[in-house]
Amino acid sequence: MLARLDAIDRKILAELQEDGRITNVELARRVGISAPPCLRRVRALEDAGYIRGYRALLDEKRLGYEITIFALVHLSSQADADLTAFEAFVRAQPLVRECWMLSGEVDFILKCVAPDLKTFQAFVNELTGAPHVRNVKTSLTLRVSKDAPSVPMERLPAAL
Incomplete structure (x- = not known):
């Protein structure tokens, strides 16, 4: 496990954020070290949990998801079992791309995509009937x- 991120580790993370498909040889060149230690550092960053994974960023509109909606969800109860039940419901919903628990007046904010308003409205009907949902407000x-x-990366605390 890495005790601290040094300047090379920070450069590696910055480069991988920009291009996760970069070859190890090119990455090593950009950060100013040779390929074998670069690969060791990347693996150490992965093992330490700084790098959670790699994925392609897709264009949802080109794939038919024409609308993006945010849903503000207020629950009738914030008991742990009720929060867990709602979170399980949300994880099973493919239109929900992100779900964040919030402090304050709203309990959760959901980022959703849908191919059309009819599909999203059907989802909202299901969402309002989910466990312990008091009300839902949506914004297109x-x-x-x-x-x-x-x-x-330019704003990372020096202590990392």
């Missing part, structure tokens, strides 16, 4: 102003 997105799935 009009456009994306920023979509940055990466961690801001």
